[in-house]
Amino acid sequence: MKITDVRVCQPQSPGCPDDWRNSMGQILVAVDTDSGLTGYGVGGGGLAGVHVVQTLLRDCLMGQDPLEIPARYAEMQKAIWPIGSRGLSCMALSGADLALWDLKGKAGNCTVAELLGGKAGRPIPVYVTVWDEVKLENLQGSRAVKLHVEQRADGADVEPVVEAVRQAREVIGPEGRLMLDAWMRWDLETTLRVAEHVAEMHIEWIEEPLPPDDLETYRELGRCCSIPIAGGEHSYTAAGFHDLMVHRVFTVLQPDVTWCGGMSALVKIYEMAHNAGMRLVPHRGAEVWGLHALAALDDAPLAESGRPWVTWIEGQPPVIDGTVTVSDRPGFGITVEESALQTVTW
Numbered sequence: 001m002k003i004t005d006v007r008v009c010q011p012q013s014p015g016c017p018d019d020w021r022n023s024m025g026q027i028l029v030a031v032d033t034d035s036g037l038t039g040y041g042v043g044g045g046g047l048a049g050v051h052v053v054q055t056l057l058r059d060c061l062m063g064q065d066p067l068e069i070p071a072r073y074a075e076m077q078k079a080i081w082p083i084g085s086r087g088l089s090c091m092a093l094s095g096a097d098l099a100l101w102d103l104k105g106k107a108g109n110c111t112v113a114e115l116l117g118g119k120a121g122r123p124i125p126v127y128v129t130v131w132d133e134v135k136l137e138n139l140q141g142s143r144a145v146k147l148h149v150e151q152r153a154d155g156a157d158v159e160p161v162v163e164a165v166r167q168a169r170e171v172i173g174p175e176g177r178l179m180l181d182a183w184m185r186w187d188l189e190t191t192l193r194v195a196e197h198v199a200e201m202h203i204e205w206i207e208e209p210l211p212p213d214d215l216e217t218y219r220e221l222g223r224c225c226s227i228p229i230a231g232g233e234h235s236y237t238a239a240g241f242h243d244l245m246v247h248r249v250f251t252v253l254q255p256d257v258t259w260c261g262g263m264s265a266l267v268k269i270y271e272m273a274h275n276a277g278m279r280l281v282p283h284r285g286a287e288v289w290g291l292h293a294l295a296a297l298d299d300a301p302l303a304e305s306g307r308p309w310v311t312w313i314e315g316q317p318p319v320i321d322g323t324v325t326v327s328d329r330p331g332f333g334i335t336v337e338e339s340a341l342q343t344v345t346w
């Protein structure tokens with residue numbers, strides 16, 4: 001099988017952020033072949049990511065065998081070295097890699113979960129990410145919630161965070177699972193102050209309270225904080241996660257398969273986490289791209305709810321009674337109605 005074209009765009013949909021700069025400018029990569037099969041993957045980086053795929057990565061892939069994923073991956077990694085192997089170039093590469101995995105599944109008439117040694121059909125529990133008020137009717141049958149609270153702690157005043165946690169705990173009940181996300185907006189002191197005030201409300205983790213590269217302060221936080229610290233959605237490559245594990249930066253690691261280097265990277269990250277005895281909870285794990293890895297590689301999977309505006313992928317399994325299940329359709333089990341896509345242009 002040979003690759004005959006590599007196409008890419010940034011789809012737009014109602015409610016979707018209209019700019020890539022908040023990192024949610026997801027791009028769609030399509031890899032066409034002379035077999036008639038097309039593989040689809042999703043990456044990040046908006047139109048900047050689109051440009052990386054259209055130039056560097058397309059040059060690597062054209063005319064090559066898409067089923068030799070390790071060789072294709074190594075060539076794509078090499079192509080982005082001069083512009084930096086992390087950040088948005090890695091987000092672009094993730095989309096191309098996922099398209100190759102989708103093709104490999106379709107060519108073998110099996111799911112990506114099966115390619116990874118697992119199988120479809122296993123219900124995986126979902127936690128729902130909430131930006132405003134936690135309401136039972138928005139939890140899709142789940143009693144696990146992650147609450148964004150980055151805007152609620154202002155210097156020494158952490159009471160708005162405590163109040164939000166109290167309200168969330170009331171809604172999900174004492175047995176519900178509750179996590180907090182500070183999206184890189186706090187510092188060491190604020191995080192410790194919040195942790196002290198919410199500790200008795202059973203918080204499973206505090207996510208990304210500090211800047212993603214401030215590993216030294218993260219380690220200090222890990223030593224002093226009574227609540228486990230999670231992070232990794234803004235970390236990249238298997239090598240990057242290796243460093244996070246060696247230095248015990250986070251207790252819970254959260255790679256995003258559409259940003260961190262695709263399935264080829266996530267498989268390695270899972271293997272390293274198993275060996276290190278560390279917990280992995282992939283970012284947006286209920287979206288189909290990460291879900292196949294959770295189904296195949298995770299002994300105790302917990303999937304984060306997907307972003308509701310990614311409506312241009314058809315076949316994303318719904319959350320039912322707080323769980324999501326990989327379908328048995330080949331590849332990632334999705335289709336794209338390309339003629340209906342609205343796309344972002346310069």
Ligand SMILES: [Mg+2]
Pocket residue numbers: 181183207208233
């Ligand atoms: Mg987060």
